[in-house]
Amino acid sequence: MQYDFVIVGAGFAGSVLAERLATQAGKTVLLIDKRPHIGGNAYDCLNEDGILIHQYGPHIFHTNSPEVMAYLSQFTQWRPYEHRVLASVDGQLLPIPINLDTVNRLYGYSFTSEELADYFQSVGEPVDEIRTSEDVVVSQVGRDLYEKFFRGYTRKQWGVDPSQLDKMVTSRIPTRTNRDDRYFTDEFQCMPLHGYTKMFEKMVSHSNIHLLLSTDFKEINKQLSYKELIYTGPIDEYFDYCYGKLPYRSLRFDHQTLEVSDYQPVSVVNYPNDHAYTRITEYKKLTGQEHPKTSITFEYPQGEGDPYYPVPRPENAALYRQYKLLAEHQENVYFVGRLGTYRYYNMDQVVAQALTLYKKLVGMESLQETIQS
Numbered sequence: 538m539q540y541d542f543v544i545v546g547a548g549f550a551g552s553v554l555a556e557r558l559a560t561q562a563g564k565t566v567l568l569i570d571k572r573p574h575i576g577g578n579a580y581d582c583l584n585e586d587g588i589l590i591h592q593y594g595p596h597i598f599h600t601n602s603p604e605v606m607a608y609l610s611q612f613t614q615w616r617p618y619e620h621r622v623l624a625s626v627d628g629q630l631l632p633i634p635i636n637l638d639t640v641n642r643l644y645g646y647s648f649t650s651e652e653l654a655d656y657f658q659s660v661g662e663p664v665d666e667i668r669t670s671e672d673v674v675v676s677q678v679g680r681d682l683y684e685k686f687f688r689g690y691t692r693k694q695w696g697v698d699p700s701q702l703d704k705m706v707t708s709r710i711p712t713r714t715n716r717d718d719r720y721f722t723d724e725f726q727c728m729p730l731h732g733y734t735k736m737f738e739k740m741v742s743h744s745n746i747h748l749l750l751s752t753d754f755k756e757i758n759k760q761l762s763y764k765e766l767i768y769t770g771p772i773d774e775y776f777d778y779c780y781g782k783l784p785y786r787s788l789r790f791d792h793q794t795l796e797v798s799d800y801q802p803v804s805v806v807n808y809p810n811d812h813a814y815t816r817i818t819e820y821k822k823l824t825g826q827e828h829p830k831t832s833i834t835f836e837y838p839q840g841e842g843d844p845y846y847p848v849p850r851p852e853n854a855a856l857y858r859q860y861k862l863l864a865e866h867q868e869n870v871y872f873v874g875r876l877g878t879y880r881y882y883n884m885d886q887v888v889a890q891a892l893t894l895y896k897k898l899v900g901m902e903s904l905q906e907t908i909q910s
């Protein structure tokens with residue numbers, strides 16, 4: 538059969554586009570993923586003990602976009618959840634992002650917010666132009682806090698020193714002089730009540746959407762008949778790496794179930810300095826599930842494996858621009874999503890990007906109309 542659209546990748550980017558094109562524009566869609574499941578990296582499932590886990594690491598939903606929130610709310614109810622993270626530093630579990638309690642507990646001070654602001658002023662190192670991830674942090678909180686909370690974590694996570702990484706990596710993490718210990722400050726912070734996969738199932742179950750899992754697009758492309766292609770896999774792979782490979786960081790996940798009902802005080806504890814892993818996640822604290830056992834995941838960063846994080850360095854951005862130029866000359870082929878545009882996007886940003894592409898594809902005027910239609 539000839540499809541209006543083939544969509545490669547059933548993560549947020551591919552599933553949102555499949556849903557919109559099928560239900561709102563009446564298009565036929567073949568949605569392909571090489572993995573045996575939908576949901577992309579946001580996929581969650583019950584493990585052998587019946588505990589809901591995130592197969593590819595913890596995914597916390599947060600957004601400032603009422604449009605994205607309204608769109609996804611068609612497919613799920615939500616569980617209120619505000620993310621809090623502790624970092625294991627000098628034998629204590631301390632709030633990260635760094636706030637008043639972090640500094641007071643770490644050094645045994647009893648600063649007020651105003652005193653902490655003065656303290657940051659006194660220890661922050663002047664930097665002429667903030668270019669790197671190290672510059673961002675040492676200019677704000679000084680070298681000791683940088684060494685204890687950021688340097689080791691970033692080196693593990695990215696495989697390079699923060700002085701070699703674009704400022705955007707550590708700019709994502711604020712510094713606070715108050716006691717706010719939330720990881721995110723977005724207006725909407727919540728988790729899908731029954732998990733991400735259930736939400737994706739609702740999105741893609743439509744008679745116009747045919748789902749083909751465990752299938753690599755490359756292997757069947759020649760047998761397919763379609764008018765337009767939406768590609769959410771790695772853009773360099775699509776072009777057979779003709780300019781070379783775009784670098785990604787990957788992760789190895791060590792999932793474990795423990796014979797205790799409670800493991801750590803919050804859902805995520807970071808380990809910036811000790812151990813080869815960067816963090817441990819306890820899922821019940823994210824999902825609210827009650828269970829006599831608990832499931833945790835250790836994350837080990839690595840260079841090889843599934844592509845998770847585009848590495849933000851100028852030479853990689855330049856390489857991506859070469860692929861983007863090629864992409865712009867393809868007819869009826871659209872690249873979208875984290876891998877398709879080589880950008881460190883959160884889930885809500887990918888949803889917004891997919892809704893914008895949908896709007897373009899069907900010639901609609903505004904994102905608002907896209908959601909209300």
Ligand SMILES: Cc1cc2nc3c(=O)[nH]c(=O)nc-3n(C[C@H](O)[C@H](O)[C@H](O)COP(=O)(O)OP(=O)(O)OC[C@H]3O[C@@H](n4cnc5c(N)ncnc54)[C@H](O)[C@@H]3O)c2cc1C
Binds near residue numbers: 579596845
């Ligand atoms: C460890 C980790 C934690 C994260 N935590 C958060 C978080 O807390 N909050 C947040 O907002 N975001 C988080 N993210 C980001 C989030 O995962 C992404 O924003 C989102 O999943 C991107 O969706 P996507 O559709 O672009 O890509 P993906 O989810 O990667 O989907 C792309 C899909 O394409 C498929 N594919 C690729 N090539 C082919 C091919 N040739 N043939 C067939 N299929 C193919 C892949 O199998 C994959 O399923 C996290 C990411 C990671 C890695």
